[in-house]
Amino acid sequence: MMKMDEKPTRKDPYKRPISPAKRRWLIITLVIVLVVGGILYSLADRYLIRHVQVVVADENTATVATGTNNDSSSTSTTATEVNATSDDWNYSSDDMKVNIEKVQTGSGSDQITYYVADVQLTDASMRTALADNSFGTNITENTSEIAAANNAIFAINGDYYGFRDDGVIIRNGTLYRDSPTRDALALFNDGTMKTYNENEISSSELLAEGATDTLSFGPILIQDGEIVSDFSSVKIDNNFGNRAIQDANPRTAIGMIAPNHYVFVVVDGRQDDSRGMTLAELADVMKGLGATVAYNLDGGGSSTMYFMGRVVNNPLGRNQERGVSDILYLTEGQGL
Numbered sequence: 001m002m003k004m005d006e007k008p009t010r011k012d013p014y015k016r017p018i019s020p021a022k023r024r025w026l027i028i029t030l031v032i033v034l035v036v037g038g039i040l041y042s043l044a045d046r047y048l049i050r051h052v053q054v055v056v057a058d059e060n061t062a063t064v065a066t067g068t069n070n071d072s073s074s075t076s077t078t079a080t081e082v083n084a085t086s087d088d089w090n091y092s093s094d095d096m097k098v099n100i101e102k103v104q105t106g107s108g109s110d111q112i113t114y115y116v117a118d119v120q121l122t123d124a125s126m127r128t129a130l131a132d133n134s135f136g137t138n139i140t141e142n143t144s145e146i147a148a149a150n151n152a153i154f155a156i157n158g159d160y161y162g163f164r165d166d167g168v169i170i171r172n173g174t175l176y177r178d179s180p181t182r183d184a185l186a187l188f189n190d191g192t193m194k195t196y197n198e199n200e201i202s203s204s205e206l207l208a209e210g211a212t213d214t215l216s217f218g219p220i221l222i223q224d225g226e227i228v229s230d231f232s233s234v235k236i237d238n239n240f241g242n243r244a245i246q247d248a249n250p251r252t253a254i255g256m257i258a259p260n261h262y263v264f265v266v267v268d269g270r271q272d273d274s275r276g277m278t279l280a281e282l283a284d285v286m287k288g289l290g291a292t293v294a295y296n297l298d299g300g301g302s303s304t305m306y307f308m309g310r311v312v313n314n315p316l317g318r319n320q321e322r323g324v325s326d327i328l329y330l331t332e333g334q335g336l
Contacts, residue, residue: 056130091154096153115305127329154306156329159298159326170213220294298324
């Protein structure tokens with residue numbers, strides 16, 4: 001019997017129970033959304049989201065004027081009042097000489113355009129700099145931006161250490177990462193450089209020997225004056241989006257002819273007037289330039305050569321730089 005204060009209940013004719021099949025479909029959809037969302041976040045965290053591990057103290061105390069005038073020469077001064085002359089392709093002071101040449105070979109679809117910088121140092125030192133003055137992953141700036149922030153006269157892109165989480169990374173005498181993985185290059189305070197296997201020489205040994213910087217990319221192109229490999233099975237890493245490194249691509253390489261005498265090569269590629277170089281072709285070029293040691297750095301869209309306030313080559317075939325995590329550069333008044 002219904003009590004006086006009770007109201008009769010009515011079933012909502014528009015509200016139907018969820019069928020087991022529809023319930024399963026909703027659960028499956030929710031699981032798929034969660035899984036896809038997790039994957040997308042993981043990829044963004046790995047390749048897009050900035051992770052700053054160390055903010056590097058700003059050691060940039062020199063001021064360099066790198067403008068050019070109408071007679072193709074200029075005077076560059078630093079805190080130590082170093083006089084220098086320069087034009088679009090040359091720089092000369094008491095401490096360094098830089099000569100850049102544009103080289104074109106082949107024709108049609110086989111044409112290659114690349115730039116060679118011959119650098120001789122006396123009292124100056126090669127330096128490295130990090131994007132946004134910070135060490136970590138997914139921290140990038142254009143090569144020209146990092147170079148300008150450090151008053152660079154000359155610069156190239158580095159090894160893009162921030163695209164991976166392994167390798168031995170020493171920069172300007174500080175060890176930032178110690179995860180031995182591959183063949184690498186070490187720069188020393190006596191103006192020499194050497195290639196080495198990260199698994200065979202420890203970071204502490206390198207620092208004790210006077211290493212100022214290490215670069216972890218590769219492969220080694222020249223060792224003891226000889227081309228080291230046919231490069232047919234070279235593998236740098238398994239990162240998402242990598243192209244086959246053996247193909248013709250834009251390239252950046254560093255080599256040493258003698259202590260404090262370096263050669264840098266940046267190759268344009270993936271464009272109408274330059275197909276890029278294979279690793280074997282790059283090694284041949286470095287050997288022909290007289291390099292006794294040579295090492296391949298990050299290439300592709302990263303390949304950039306900067307000189308006296310301008311980008312010399314044609315990144316990405318559109319005069320458009322791609323952000324990188326680090327550079328090698330030269331400037332006056334900052335010897336180690």
